[in-house]
Amino acid sequence: MxxxxxxxxxxxxxxxxxxxxxxxxxxAVRTGVNFTYLSGMAMPGTLARxxxxxxxxxxxxxxxxxxxxxxxxxxxxxxKLARRESWIAQVEVYQAYEKSLYSRVAELIADAGLAAAxxxxxxxxxxxxxxxxxxxxxxxxxxxxxxxxMDEVRWIKTTGEIAQQKSAADLLDDVLxxxxxxxxxxxxxxxxxxxxxxxxxxxxxxxxxxxxxxxxPGHQSRLAILGPPxxxxxxxxxxxxxIHRKTIDRCQAGVTAGEIYAFAVAEFRKKGIDYTASLVxxxxxxxFHQQEPVLRRGSAIVLEKGMILAxxxxxxxxxxxxxxxxxxxxxxxxxxxxxxxxxxxx
Numbered sequence: 001m002x003x004x005x006x007x008x009x010x011x012x013x014x015x016x017x018x019x020x021x022x023x024x025x026x027x028a029v030r031t032g033v034n035f036t037y038l039s040g041m042a043m044p045g046t047l048a049r050x051x052x053x054x055x056x057x058x059x060x061x062x063x064x065x066x067x068x069x070x071x072x073x074x075x076x077x078x079x080k081l082a083r084r085e086s087w088i089a090q091v092e093v094y095q096a097y098e099k100s101l102y103s104r105v106a107e108l109i110a111d112a113g114l115a116a117a118x119x120x121x122x123x124x125x126x127x128x129x130x131x132x133x134x135x136x137x138x139x140x141x142x143x144x145x146x147x148x149x150m151d152e153v154r155w156i157k158t159t160g161e162i163a164q165q166k167s168a169a170d171l172l173d174d175v176l177x178x179x180x181x182x183x184x185x186x187x188x189x190x191x192x193x194x195x196x197x198x199x200x201x202x203x204x205x206x207x208x209x210x211x212x213x214x215x216x217p218g219h220q221s222r223l224a225i226l227g228p229p230x231x232x233x234x235x236x237x238x239x240x241x242x243i244h245r246k247t248i249d250r251c252q253a254g255v256t257a258g259e260i261y262a263f264a265v266a267e268f269r270k271k272g273i274d275y276t277a278s279l280v281x282x283x284x285x286x287x288f289h290q291q292e293p294v295l296r297r298g299s300a301i302v303l304e305k306g307m308i309l310a311x312x313x314x315x316x317x318x319x320x321x322x323x324x325x326x327x328x329x330x331x332x333x334x335x336x337x338x339x340x341x342x343x344x345x346x
Contacts, residue, residue: 006086006087007087008087009040009160009161010038010158010161011153011154011158015027015038015064015153016066018152019120020066022144022146022149023118024066024118024144025066025114025117025119026114026120027062027063027064028061028062028105028109028119028120028121029061029062029064029121029122029125029150030051030060030061030062030101030126031122032048032051032052032286032287033150033154033285033286033287033288034122034125034150035060035062036286037150037285037286037287039062039072039082039086040086040087040088041082041086041087042206042286043081047077051287054126054127054130055127057100058075058101060072060074060075060078060101061073061101063108063109065112069089070088070090071088071092072086072088072090072092073092073093073094073104073105073108074091075093075094075095076095077096079091079093100133101130102130102137103133103137105134106133106137106138109141110138115138115141116140116141117142118144119144120144120145120146120150121134121146122147123145123147131143151292152292154283154285154286154291155283155285155291155292155293156304156307157307157325161308162306162334165308168217168218169218169219169220169334169335171203171204172200172205172218172335173218173220173336173337173338175196175199175203176220176222176338177337179192179195180224180344181346183224183226183346185226185227205218217284217289218335219289219310219323220321220322220335220338221312221314221321222320223318223319223320223343224343224344224346225237225343226346227345227346229345233343234343236318237318239271240313240318240319240320241320241340241341243264243267244311244312244313244322247263247264247267247280247311247313248311248322248324248331248333249330250263251281251309251311251324251331252326252329253304253305253326253327254302254303256299256301256303257293257294257295257296257299257302257303258295258296258297258298258300260281260303261280261295261296261297261298261299262297264280265297267313268315273315275315277314277315278297279294279295279312280311280312281294281295282294282295282310283308284308284323289310295311303326304326305326305327305328306326307326308324308325309331310322311323311324322334
């Protein structure tokens with residue numbers, strides 16, 4: 001386990017169990033969601049793009065062995081940031097444009113005595129060329145696609161992750177409550193958005209819906225109406241709120257993600273509305289907010305205690321979204337600071 005003066009929020013017990021189940025001696029991950037999850041840090045600005053672009057020559061990886069100390073592998077531009085921000089103490093640096101990240105990772109695998117082991121790599125985040133580069137450097141290595149496994153590891157939250165997600169939800173609700181009353185007729189959406197981003201950052205957020213990144217975003221949707229709402233607007237809001245809350249109530253352990261989607265579709269159909277959106281919600285996690293389990297048509301993923309979901313059955317401009325924690329019975333509402341019993345009237 002790391003020992004860098006910071007608590008590890010990631011679900012390492014679950015990671016170890018899944019590595020054991022799949023016979024893995026380690027995982028080596030490079031995608032934004034998994035690098036951020038295991039390193040406990042988010043790359044800012046330009047550095048962030050190197051997590052999202054598989055072809056980059058300035059990528060980063062975390063090598064996390066089942067036994068022994070994990071290591072971050074990155075280029076010199078990110079070294080000081082990683083040493084300051086990550087809970088992983090060991091940082092290995094390669095010189096981008098001179099040496100390949102993947103050859104350096106292969107060297108570290110060999111140095112750890114794992115050159116002939118079974119190690120997990122993300123097949124959906126590692127380019128075919130880089131997969132081949134590692135395999136050629138370590139011909140006896142068994143490379144296992146751990147992408148789905150890592151999704152399953154991440155989707156059950158630790159106590160620390162739940163607390164972090166609750167704080168992020170509170171922050172966002174506070175910002176919406178602050179900014180909504182300032183909206184005025186005639187100003188642009190850009191101006192309103194700028195005030196929201198500034199308010200988020202002023203309160204300590206480093207993530208605003210994909211623009212800035214951190215390990216844990218708030219992710220709620222609220223509706224405001226400029227001026228007294230019409231009777232038609234009130235009917236639209238009340239219908240949306242009714243189905244929104246009924247869908248949340250259905251989010252319990254043992255129910256599949258596909259069953260939640262089918263329930264929302266059926267509820268809209270009762271109102272004479274064909275539901276056409278491709279999802280009614282999704283899991284939450286680091287780096288990118290929309291993760292498995294996605295509440296979509298036909299999904300067989302079974303909801304489990306410890307999952308955090310963003311629930312958002314939506315139509316047209318009617319969009320409410322809340323964060324809930326799956327427990328033993330009814331889900332716990334995490335985004336509970338902004339009242340939605342009525343639309344917010346400006």
